[in-house]
Amino acid sequence: MKACVLRAPAAIETNPLEYADVAAPEPRSGEVLVRVRTCGVCRTDLHVIEAELPPRKSPVIPGHQVVGVIEKFGEGTKRFAVGARVGIAWLHQTDGTCEYCRSGAENLCDNPVFTGYSVDGGYAEYIIAPQDFVYVIPDGFPDEQAAPLLCAGIIGFRSLRLSGIKAGGRLGFYGFGAAAHVAIQVARHWGAEVYASTRDARHQKLALELGAAWAGGTFEATPKKLDAAIVFAPAGEIVPAALRALKKGGVLVLGGIHMSPIPSFSYDLLYQERVIRSVANNTRRDGEDFLRVAAGIPIRTYVQTFPLADANRALNALKNDAIPGAAVLRVSE
Numbered sequence: 001m002k003a004c005v006l007r008a009p010a011a012i013e014t015n016p017l018e019y020a021d022v023a024a025p026e027p028r029s030g031e032v033l034v035r036v037r038t039c040g041v042c043r044t045d046l047h048v049i050e051a052e053l054p055p056r057k058s059p060v061i062p063g064h065q066v067v068g069v070i071e072k073f074g075e076g077t078k079r080f081a082v083g084a085r086v087g088i089a090w091l092h093q094t095d096g097t098c099e100y101c102r103s104g105a106e107n108l109c110d111n112p113v114f115t116g117y118s119v120d121g122g123y124a125e126y127i128i129a130p131q132d133f134v135y136v137i138p139d140g141f142p143d144e145q146a147a148p149l150l151c152a153g154i155i156g157f158r159s160l161r162l163s164g165i166k167a168g169g170r171l172g173f174y175g176f177g178a179a180a181h182v183a184i185q186v187a188r189h190w191g192a193e194v195y196a197s198t199r200d201a202r203h204q205k206l207a208l209e210l211g212a213a214w215a216g217g218t219f220e221a222t223p224k225k226l227d228a229a230i231v232f233a234p235a236g237e238i239v240p241a242a243l244r245a246l247k248k249g250g251v252l253v254l255g256g257i258h259m260s261p262i263p264s265f266s267y268d269l270l271y272q273e274r275v276i277r278s279v280a281n282n283t284r285r286d287g288e289d290f291l292r293v294a295a296g297i298p299i300r301t302y303v304q305t306f307p308l309a310d311a312n313r314a315l316n317a318l319k320n321d322a323i324p325g326a327a328v329l330r331v332s333e
């Protein structure tokens with residue numbers, strides 16, 4: 001099969017993904033083989049490629065927002081029919097036995113497996129996954145529209161939940177890429193007012209089109225104090241600025257898997273019961289709940305598609321803020 005393979009981590013400017021022929025995987029017991037139609041491009045893929053996350057598998061095929069159809073099963077695998085359209089996300093598998101899994105927090109599992117990081121992902125014509133970690137994609141979404149729901153969408157949704165935002169509340173977004181452009185639609189649906197802080201003028205424009213009450217520069221003061229804010233950009237220097245925008249008791253959620261160091265700041269910014277918390281992965285329940293909410297609203301994703309062979313180009317564009325919405329690889333029809 002054709003795949004984009006990372007042989008060794010390197011800066012994306014050096015185009016390290018090799019478009020190559022590799023052996024297609026075979027499903028084992030409990031697994032499905034999925035023929036990939038589309039795969040979303042996520043900032044986490046950049047963190048994997050550039051080794052901001054320590055390598056777990058090498059060589060590796062990145063990609064964890066996979067939409068495709070079931071083509072084959074391993075032994076004893078019966079949850080889906082051949083031809084069913086499904087999604088595969090970042091959380092590839094958990095041990096199901098650690099204290100976190102047993103307490104309903106499988107996103108914090110001690111022995112997790114991640115798609116496109118610790119096992120091969122969806123920048124390829126075929127992928128395997130455990131049937132229990134595969135999502136049903138709601139019918140209303142075309143393949144390329146559905147792909148960004150699987151990480152940008154789900155992680156944005158978990159970030160919204162952890163922010164505690166309610167109808168009538170004011171919510172800030174720092175960074176307005178793939179996750180934020182989906183999360184704003186959920187937040188607006190819930191009746192929250194959204195303030196978008198981002199360095200890129202195209203992203204500010206998209207935020208306003210999607211109903212933001214205000215859009216401005218990353219370090220510009222928001223016109224009103226916020227009940228909660230979510231930092232999607234991987235830049236630690238945003239944290240003190242976002243705290244400054246919060247009301248007393250406000251919640252700051254850090255939505256990324258990787259962030260540059262957070263500079264020290266005066267305790268005044270945190271005092272008055274402000275809270276900072278991170279988001280790590282998601283539970284399957286988050287994913288299923290989000291896909292139901294997304295179909296009900298319905299969410300519309302803004303996507304720019306690239307052929308599989310052009311994954312390096314898509315990732316370079318993402319790094320340069322040149323994608324309004326989300327980048328998606330089209331792998332097959």
Ligand SMILES: [Zn+2]
Nearest residue numbers: 098101109110
């Ligand atoms: Zn576990």
Ligand SMILES: [Zn+2]
Nearest residue numbers: 042044151152
């Ligand atoms: Zn992701």
